Amino acid sequence: MIEDWTSIEVTPGSLCSERLPAPLDPSALRVRPATVAENFCTAGRQMGAEGANLLRDADRSPWARLFLAEPAYLLSEILSFHAEDSARAFHIALESDPAAAMAQISSLSRILGDWIARLKAQLPGRFSKQLKQLNIEGALEDRIAGL
Numbered sequence: 676m677i678e679d680w681t682s683i684e685v686t687p688g689s690l691c692s693e694r695l696p697a698p699l700d701p702s703a704l705r706v707r708p709a710t711v712a713e714n715f716c717t718a719g720r721q722m723g724a725e726g727a728n729l730l731r732d733a734d735r736s737p738w739a740r741l742f743l744a745e746p747a748y749l750l751s752e753i754l755s756f757h758a759e760d761s762a763r764a765f766h767i768a769l770e771s772d773p774a775a776a777m778a779q780i781s782s783l784s785r786i787l788g789d790w791i792a793r794l795k796a797q798l799p800g801r802f803s804k805q806l807k808q809l810n811i812e813g814a815l816e817d818r819i820a821g822l
Contacts, residue, residue, distance in 0.1 A: 712751035719748050746797045753790055784822035791816060 709717070719725060723735075724742035735743070742748045761783060768776040794802050809815040 710755065712754035715748065715751040716755045718742075719751075724748065743793075744797075749790065749793050749797055780822060784819045788816070788819045791819070 716725075719739075719742040722738035722742060724739040732740070761779070765776055765779050768779055791806060794806065806815070810817075
């Protein structure tokens with residue numbers, strides 16, 4: 676059987692020189708697979724635990740109190756924090772709205788201060804040497820309080 680290829684219509688985008696890049700090209704997208712810590716944090720957020728540690732105890736839901744009392748949730752919050760994402764958001768805000776950039780710094784300092792306080796309360800002794808060294812070398816807690 677002989678085919679006559681001249682009758683085949685070439686549709687737009689079918690020529691390799693006219694194709695767009697693949698939308699999910701792994702080298703361009705750079706999607707991080709979710710880790711156990713990120714999945715645990717997502718569950719905590721869905722149960723209302725995100726930001727609940729900054730509320731009064733009466734305003735926290737029972738699920739939020741349960742997550743906040745769990746040291747694994749605290750550690751998963753710390754592990755799932757990506758400084759490069761916060762830095763990128765800060766640089767974008769700095770270009771468009773300097774006041775929003777300053778608010779991000781204030782928010783990050785509150786989060787870091789909260790993590791340190793919860794580490795001391797929930798896991799006393801576990802990270803005390805590291806926190807003490809950070810305070811000696813860089814006055815970490817004093818700097819956070821000043822922001």
